[in-house]
Every structure is written in C-alpha cells, then in structure tokens.
Amino acid sequence: MAVQTVKSLFNRKNKIDGLTLLNSIDTETVKVAFFDPQYRGVLDKLSYGNEGVSRGKARSSLTQMEPDTIIKFINEINRVLVPSGHLFLWVDKFHLCQGVLEWFLNTDLNLVDLITWDKDKIGMGYRTRRKSEYLIIFQKKPIRAKDVWKSHNIPDVWTEKVIKVHPHSKPIKLQETLILATSDENDIILDPAAGGYSVFEACKNTNRNFIGGDIEYGED
Numbered sequence: 001m002a003v004q005t006v007k008s009l010f011n012r013k014n015k016i017d018g019l020t021l022l023n024s025i026d027t028e029t030v031k032v033a034f035f036d037p038q039y040r041g042v043l044d045k046l047s048y049g050n051e052g053v054s055r056g057k058a059r060s061s062l063t064q065m066e067p068d069t070i071i072k073f074i075n076e077i078n079r080v081l082v083p084s085g086h087l088f089l090w091v092d093k094f095h096l097c098q099g100v101l102e103w104f105l106n107t108d109l110n111l112v113d114l115i116t117w118d119k120d121k122i123g124m125g126y127r128t129r130r131k132s133e134y135l136i137i138f139q140k141k142p143i144r145a146k147d148v149w150k151s152h153n154i155p156d157v158w159t160e161k162v163i164k165v166h167p168h169s170k171p172i173k174l175q176e177t178l179i180l181a182t183s184d185e186n187d188i189i190l191d192p193a194a195g196g197y198s199v200f201e202a203c204k205n206t207n208r209n210f211i212g213g214d215i216e217y218g219e220d
C-alpha cells in the first residue's frame with residue numbers, strides 16, 4: 001500500500017526515529033539518499049587509550065545502530081528510492097574492509113563506486129591515525145550512468161575540511177557536488193540519520209527538497 005509522504009516533514013530538522021520517517025515517505029519518490037549510520041562496533045575498534053572515557057564521550061553518547069536496524073533502514077531506503085536513484089553510504093575503514101554487501105541482499109541496490117574523503121586533518125588511532133572516511137555509492141536498478149550521473153570530473157579522493165557542528169559532521173561541498181551530479185532542482189533528497197544536518201545544508205545550496213531527521217537532533 002502506498003503511503004502518503006507527510007509534506008510537513010520537508011525542509012526542516014525533524015527530531016524523529018529514522019524508520020518512522022522512512023515509513024511516512026511514498027514508494028519510489030526519493031532521487032538521492034545519504035545514510036550515515038551510528039555504527040556500534042566502531043567505537044571499540046577505534047579505541048585509543050581512554051578515548052571511550054574522555055575523547056569519545058560526545059560520540060559514545062549518541063544512539064548507536066545494530067546491524068539489524070541498519071538493514072531495516074537500507075530496505076526502506078531501497079523502497080523509497082526511484083529506479084536508478086542513488087544511495088551514498090558513509091563507512092569507516094573497518095566496514096569498508098569487512099564488507100557491507102550482506103546488508104543489501106534483499107534490495108535492488110548495487111555497488112557502483114567509492115569515494116575516499118580526505119578530512120585534511122589528522123585524527124586518532126591505535127595504530128595508524130585516521131584521516132579519511134569512505135562513501136560507498138549504490139544505485140537502484142536499472143543500473144545506468146548515462147543521463148543519470150551528470151558530472152564527469154568528480155575525483156574519487158576528495159579533500160575537504162569540515163567545521164564540526166556534530167561529532168560526525170560530513171563534508172557539505174562533497175555532498176552538494178554529488179547531489180548536483182545525480183538529481184535535478186526540486187528533487188527529493190533523503191537523510192534519515194542526519195546528525196548535524198550537513199545534507200540539509202547541501203540541499204539548501206542546490207535548491208533540492210530535503211527530507212530527513214535524527215532521533216536526537218532537530219525539532220519535535
């Protein structure tokens with residue numbers, strides 16, 4: 001049964017569970033989705049000295065997502081994306097190496113590309129120090145690039161410093177560039193775990209309609 005996208009959720013910071021938000025979105029209406037899950041295992045793997053106690057405090061206090069929850073988000077994103085629409089999934093190096101494809105088994109989404117985000121800022125790490133994150137690019141069937149991916153000068157390593165408004169703020173200019181490449185003005189762009197709302201900022205700068213929210217950040 002088709003659900004009616006609740007118009008009052010557009011272009012605002014919704015404090016809402018991402019699955020509830022997704023449930024209110026019509027099937028095959030979203031052109032582009034960004035998903036930046038609050039991974040659970042990562043905090044343990046990236047722990048550096050007493051990071052979990054002090055440096056990681058802001059991060060570890062965020063609501064984390066279990067794999068089952070992440071799969072539910074991905075299945076719903078699969079439902080709301082238009083055919084040939086894109087999902088940009090943020091991952092850390094551990095998920096990149098261990099693989100995320102089992103989360104996509106029951107979807108029409110296929111891995112089509114990868115961008116490395118160079119934060120231009122050295123972070124912490126038990127062995128090497130973190131300086132990058134990764135954006136895995138999925139496309140819903142049918143897979144095609146012609147007329148759907150409109151920019152051909154985006155490098156697969158992208159350097160951008162962010163001003164943090166959230167412990168996991170993502171680069172606005174990169175997200176803006178990807179939105180411009182894969183959607184048109186007034187298209188709907190989704191971010192169901194929006195944190196500091198970097199995707200909303202990217203939508204304002206590109207005249208796209210944003211639908212997104214966060215369980216902890218936003219307005220009721």
Ligand SMILES: C[S@@+](CC[C@H](N)C(=O)[O-])C[C@H]1O[C@@H](n2cnc3c(N)ncnc32)[C@H](O)[C@@H]1O
Nearest residue numbers: 017018036166168169170193195196198214215
């Ligand atoms: C990695 S952060 C997102 C950062 C964001 N991309 C940015 O640029 O600021 C993940 C967010 O997911 C949120 N979150 C966790 N569980 C959620 C849920 N069930 N529904 C919506 N948001 C959730 C957390 O509160 C956290 O802010």
